[in-house]
Amino acid sequence: MSLENKWLKGSFDRSSAQILSFGWDSESSGRQNRNLITAEENNSGPHYVGLAGYKTSGEIKTDNFIYDKKSIHYDTKITENIKTSYSYKINNEELIIDILQQVDEDELLMVNDSIRFVWNLQKAITAVIAQPISPEKGFEMGLCHFPALIHAPNYGTLKVELLEGNNETTFLHTDSYRMGNISWMGISPGITAQKGGNLLLHKGDHRIVLRISPIDIIPEKNINHNTFRRSYAGVFAFRPEFYGMSNNSASINCHFVQHVYADMASVVKNSPVNLSQLCQYTAELGIKNGQGYGSNRSQFLDTDPSLIISSIVSSHSINDLEWVEKNWRYISAAGMRMLNERNEDGLLVSQALSGNAGERKWSSNWWDVISFGHLDAFVNAYSYRAFRLLSSAAEKLKKTDESDLFKNAAKKLKENFNPTFFNRETGWLAGWKSRDGKIHDYAFLFINGIAITYGLIEEIEARKILDRLEEKRLEVGYTHFGLGLPGNLIPIRREDYTEGGVLGEPQTEDGSDSFGQYENGGATFSQSFYYLRALGMYNYPVAKEMEEAVMDAFESEKAFSGIGTGVDWKDWSGKANGYEGLLSDQFYVLYAILENRGKAKVLMDWT
Numbered sequence: 183m184s185l186e187n188k189w190l191k192g193s194f195d196r197s198s199a200q201i202l203s204f205g206w207d208s209e210s211s212g213r214q215n216r217n218l219i220t221a222e223e224n225n226s227g228p229h230y231v232g233l234a235g236y237k238t239s240g241e242i243k244t245d246n247f248i249y250d251k252k253s254i255h256y257d258t259k260i261t262e263n264i265k266t267s268y269s270y271k272i273n274n275e276e277l278i279i280d281i282l283q284q285v286d287e288d289e290l291l292m293v294n295d296s297i298r299f300v301w302n303l304q305k306a307i308t309a310v311i312a313q314p315i316s317p318e319k320g321f322e323m324g325l326c327h328f329p330a331l332i333h334a335p336n337y338g339t340l341k342v343e344l345l346e347g348n349n350e351t352t353f354l355h356t357d358s359y360r361m362g363n364i365s366w367m368g369i370s371p372g373i374t375a376q377k378g379g380n381l382l383l384h385k386g387d388h389r390i391v392l393r394i395s396p397i398d399i400i401p402e403k404n405i406n407h408n409t410f411r412r413s414y415a416g417v418f419a420f421r422p423e424f425y426g427m428s429n430n431s432a433s434i435n436c437h438f439v440q441h442v443y444a445d446m447a448s449v450v451k452n453s454p455v456n457l458s459q460l461c462q463y464t465a466e467l468g469i470k471n472g473q474g475y476g477s478n479r480s481q482f483l484d485t486d487p488s489l490i491i492s493s494i495v496s497s498h499s500i501n502d503l504e505w506v507e508k509n510w511r512y513i514s515a516a517g518m519r520m521l522n523e524r525n526e527d528g529l530l531v532s533q534a535l536s537g538n539a540g541e542r543k544w545s546s547n548w549w550d551v552i553s554f555g556h557l558d559a560f561v562n563a564y565s566y567r568a569f570r571l572l573s574s575a576a577e578k579l580k581k582t583d584e585s586d587l588f589k590n591a592a593k594k595l596k597e598n599f600n601p602t603f604f605n606r607e608t609g610w611l612a613g614w615k616s617r618d619g620k621i622h623d624y625a626f627l628f629i630n631g632i633a634i635t636y637g638l639i640e641e642i643e644a645r646k647i648l649d650r651l652e653e654k655r656l657e658v659g660y661t662h663f664g665l666g667l668p669g670n671l672i673p674i675r676r677e678d679y680t681e682g683g684v685l686g687e688p689q690t691e692d693g694s695d696s697f698g699q700y701e702n703g704g705a706t707f708s709q710s711f712y713y714l715r716a717l718g719m720y721n722y723p724v725a726k727e728m729e730e731a732v733m734d735a736f737e738s739e740k741a742f743s744g745i746g747t748g749v750d751w752k753d754w755s756g757k758a759n760g761y762e763g764l765l766s767d768q769f770y771v772l773y774a775i776l777e778n779r780g781k782a783k784v785l786m787d788w789t
Contacts, residue, residue: 183195183196183249183254184203185251185252185253185254185270185272185277186214186272187272187273187274188210188214188274189206189207189208189209189210189214189396190204190205190206190214190272190277190394190396191203191204191205191206191214191215192204192205192270192277194254194270195240195244196244196247196249197243197244198227198239198240198241198242198243198244199227199228199239199240199242199243199244199256199258199268200221200225200226200227200238200239200240201219201225201226201227201239201297201299202217202221203217203219203221204217204218204219204226204299205217205218205337206218206334206337206338206340206396207337207338208337208338208339208340208396208397208398208411208412209338209408209411209412213336213337214337216305216337217302217305218301218302218305218306218308218334218337219299219300219301219302220300220301220302220364225238225239225240225300226239226297226298226299226300226366227239227240227242227297227298228242228258228260228266228295228296228297228298229293229294229295229298229368230260230261230264230291230293230294230295231291231292231293231294232261232289232290232291232292232293232294232383233261233289233290233291234261234262234263237260237261239298242258242259242260243258243259244256244257244258245257245258245259252271252272252273253269253270253271253272254268254269254270255267255268255269255270256268260294262286263285263286263287263289264283264284264285264286264289264294264383265283265284266281266282266283266284266296267281267282268280268281268297269281275395276393276394276395277393277394277395278345278391278392278393278394279297279391279392279393279394280389280390280391280392281296281297281369281371281389281390281391281392282387282388282389283296283371283372283387283388283389284386284387284388285372285383285384285385285386285387285388286385287385288382288383288384288385289382289383290376290380290381290382290383291380291381291383292379292380292381293355293368293370293381294370294373294381294383295355295368295369295370296368296369296370296371296390297368297369298355298366298367298368298369299332299366299367299368300364300365300366301334301364301365301366301367301431302363302364302744303358303360303363303364303365303431303432303744303745304363304744304745304746304747305744306334306335306336306337306744307334307335307419307430307431307432307742307744307745307763307764308332308333308334308365308431309332309333309334309365309416309418309419309420309421309430309431310326310330310331310332310354310356310365310367310420310422310431311330311331311332311333311415311418311420311455311457311460312326312327312328312329312330312331312354312356312420312422312455313326313327313455313456313459313460313463314326314327314422314423314463315327315353315375324355324356324357324422324423325353325354325355325375325422326353326354326355326356326422327349327353327354328342328343328344328349328352328354329341329342329343329344329454329455330342330354330367330455331397331399331415331418331453331454331455332367333399333415333416333418335413335416335742335764336412336413336739336742337412338396338398338411338412339396339397339398339399339415340394340395340396340397341393341394341395341396341397341454342354342367342392342393342394343392343393343394343395343454344390344391344392345391345392345393346389346390346391347371347388347389347390347391348371348372348388350374351371351372351373351374351384351388352369352370352371352372352373352388352390353369353370353373353375354367354368354369354370354422355367355368355369355370356368356421356422356423357423358421358423358424358431358432359432360432360433360745363432363744363745363746364432365431365432369390369392371388371389371390372384372386372388397452397454398411398412398452399414399415399418399450399452399453399457400414400450400452401414401449401450401776401781401782402449402450402451402452403449403776403781403782404781405775405776405779405781407733407737408737409732409733409736409737409772410733410772412736412737413736413737413741413769413772414446414450414769414772416742416764416766416768416769417442417443417446417766417767417769417770417772418443418446418447418457418460418766419431419433419764419766420460420464421435425464425467425468425472425473425474426460426463426464426467427440427443427460427461427464427766428766429475429762429765429766429767430745430762430763430764430765430766432745433762433765434474434475435464435467435468435472435473435474435475436474436475436476436548436767437468437474437475437476437477437482437485437488437489438475438476438482438484438485438487438488438547438548439488439548439766439767440461440464440465440468440488440489440491440492441487441488441491441492441495441564441567442766442767442769442770443457443460443461443464443492443496443766444458444461444465444491444492444493444495444496444499445495445770445773445782445784445785446769446770446772446773447460447461447496447499448495448496448498448499448782448785449499449773449776449781449782456500458496458497458499458500458502459496459500461492461495461496462493462496462497462502462505464492465489465492465493465496466493466509466512468485468489468492469489469490469493469509469512469513469515469516470512476488479519480533480534481532481534481535481544481546482545482546482547483523483530483532483546483547483558483561483565484546484547484548484560484561484564486516486517486519486520486568487520487561487564487565487567487568488564488568489516490513490516490517490568490571490572491564491567491568491571493506493509493513494506494513494571494572494574494575494785494788495571495785498785498788503578503579506575506578506579507579510579510581513572513575514572514576514584517568517569517572517584517588520565520568520569520591521587521591524591524595525557527594527598527602528591528594528595528597528598529557529562529595529598529599529602530557530558530561530562530565531556531557532546532554532555532556532557532558532561534546534555535553535554535555535556536555536556536616536617536618537553537554537555537556537557537558537614537615537616537617537622538555538556538616538617538618538620539553539616539620539622539675539677539678540677541553541555542676542677542678542679542680542681543555543680544680545680546558546561546614547560547561548560548709549628549669549701549709550680550701551679551680551684551685551686551687551700551701552613552669552674552678552679552680552701552702553678553679553680554613554614554622555614555616555617556614556615556616556617557602557603557614557615557616558613558614559599559602559603559611559612559613559614559626559629559633560613560628560629560632562595562599562603563599563629563632563633563636563638564632565595566592566595566596566599566636566638567636567784567786569588569589569591569592569595570588570589570592570786570787571785571786571787571788572584572588573585573586573587573588573589573591573592573787574787574788574789575788576588577788578788596637596638599633599638600638600639600643602615603615603621603629603633605621605623608623608625608650609646609647609650610623610625610630610647610650610651611623611626611629611630611633611639611647612626612629613626613629613670622678623672624670624671624672624673624674624678625651625654625670625671625672626669626670627651627655627667627668627669627670627671627710627712627713628669628709628710628712628713630647630648630651630713630716631711631712631713631714631715631716632712634647634648634712634716634719635711635712635715635716635719635784636784636786637786641720644716644719644720645720648716648717648720648722651671651713652722652724654671654672655671658671658672660705660754662705662754662756663727663728663731663732664731664732664734664735664740665705665706665735665752665754665756666705666706666707666708666710666732666735666741666752666768666771667705667706667707667709667710667713667714667728668698668703668704668705668706668754669701669703669704669706669709670702670703671703672703673688673692673693673694673696673697673702673703674688674693674697674701674702674703675688675691675692675693676688676689676690676691676692676693677691678693679693679701679702684700685699685700685701685751685759685760685761686699686700686701686702686704686759687702688702698753698754699753699759700751700759700760701751704751704752704753704759704760705751705752705753705754706750706751706752706760706765706768707732707735707741707750707768707769707770707771708750708765708767708768708770709767709770710732710770710771710774711770711771711773711774712774714728714729714732714771714774714775714778715774715777715778715784718774718777718778719778725778729774729775729778732771732772732775733775736772740756741768742763742764742768743763743764744763745762745763745764746761746762746763747763748760748761748762748763749763749764750762750763750764750765750768
């Protein structure tokens with residue numbers, strides 16, 4: 183039995199409470215006919231884990247089933263203690279779900295989702311975006327308040343609202359199971375969360391009415407293209423149960439990309455879920471030494487800058503100086519760590535990683551299998567932005583001494599950045615200078631892009647650098663902008679790439695055998711923001727060509743796919759060689775398009 187309109191299609195089992203299929207398309211182009219939920223063991227519908235054991239929707243039988251093309255009604259008995267009635271009604275604007283749960287006696291249980299949607303992550307890496315209950319209260323992580331957003335890349339965004347029901351005892355419950363390629367959103371009425379992760383289901387009648395409708399989560403100054411309407415929200419891979427903004431809805435929180443979410447949230451004004459507050463939530467966990475990839479500050483020197491940027495940008499976008507003041511001792515402490523990592527030239531230095539050729543260690547930054555170390559240009563570019571934001575935020579808080587300290591740090595870093603990293607032989611910036619004094623230069627697009635974007639390089643020199651890199655790009659024949667951009671245009675030598683069988687690891691000394699694979703010149707939208715923005719800053723015609731190719735790739739479903747497909751990285755022919763399927767920071771390239779077209783601007787100072 184199915185219910186459908188122009189943007190949604192769902193089908194239901196007549197004999198059990200299982201939802202068999204559920205799909206949507208915010209652009210009503212036909213993608214709603216694809217099923218985005220699982221229909222196997224981990225199925226959609228009611229889920230119960232408690233004194234009566236474990237029950238899923240396929241085991242729960244229905245009574246009094248009534249169906250017409252626009253509505254479905256049925257009754258169920260979840261357990262002897264819990265009976266639930268369901269009514270679904272659909273029209274062109276919305277799906278209404280009316281649930282009445284009758285509970286005979288209080289019951290302590292683990293799960294009581296009256297309805298659960300279990301997303302098949304192999305079809306789309308679907309994320310639930312909602313404000314979590316603070317873990318500081320001792321509640322189970324993954325419980326959230328309404329409203330919520332459900333976003334499936336390539337399909338668009340749904341808004342979930344609680345029209346009727348008790349906000350204090352009705353929660354969203356989210357979680358994911360990567361090994362099973364699933365994530366889910368459950369809705370639990372009539373409960374209160376208990377310390378230790380259990381739930382108390384209260385005696386009585388609990389009625390909730392939900393409305394599900396499409397919504398475009400888009401920048402305030404938007405670009406009229408399906409990609410922005412259907413995909414912009416893809417960056418917000420928020421995991422309420424696992425430390426916030428993450429690589430995707432079944433992956434880990436990465437500390438050193440938190441600035442991406444804050445920048446992209448800063449221009450969204452129509453979301454019923456405050457996205458900048460979710461960035462604050464994630465950044466606060468990070469600056470207080472929460473878990474996540476990159477939490478080892480002695481190795482990943484871009485972690486503190488990214489968390490600082492996210493903290494200040496997200497707060498600035500909603501004019502929340504109070505949050506900055508409340509967390510200032512943690513934000514400032516991160517800045518002080520950065521100050522303590524500097525050399526006499528004001529540049530941050532990795533003490534843990536020498537960057538020397540042949541050591542083949544992991545990286546000091548996001549590019550984790552390229553052996554960046556010692557003086558890292560990427561880290562120092564991030565640090566420049568972080569110092570400027572710290573200085574301006576401290577000034578707003580009337581902390582004059584700290585403001586001057588960070589202001590002078592930014593100034594000194596800028597003075598010595600170009601002399602340290604500019605390679606006179608190539609005419610562009612190198613990636614890092616190792617402890618033995620050697621520079622390591624593989625024509626890194628992201629290194630030169632970030633330095634230009636953040637204003638570390640003045641216009642005359644920036645144009646010369648871009649001219650040389652464009653000349654090199656054409657020389658090596660890279661024009662496949664619909665795949666993203668390679669991080670480097672020259673193969674990375676084996677001695678400068680991490681060992682141990684990592685993706686893209688060269689076997690030949692010159693690195694040519696794996697060139698185009700993963701971080702050794704593989705194409706990706708991740709980190710493409712910086713070079714595209716640098717080209718756009720100075721009106722290079724190729725920037726427009728890149729922008730159109732990016733938007734076409736996103737719209738034609740070539741940019742990302744299901745979990746494990748690996749299409750987040752490709753060789754230059756378009757063959758996948760990554761491991762995820764989607765990295766949320768891929769979407770940052772859309773922010774470059776906004777900036778290039780005058781619809782957004784990276785925040786460098788709190789003014």
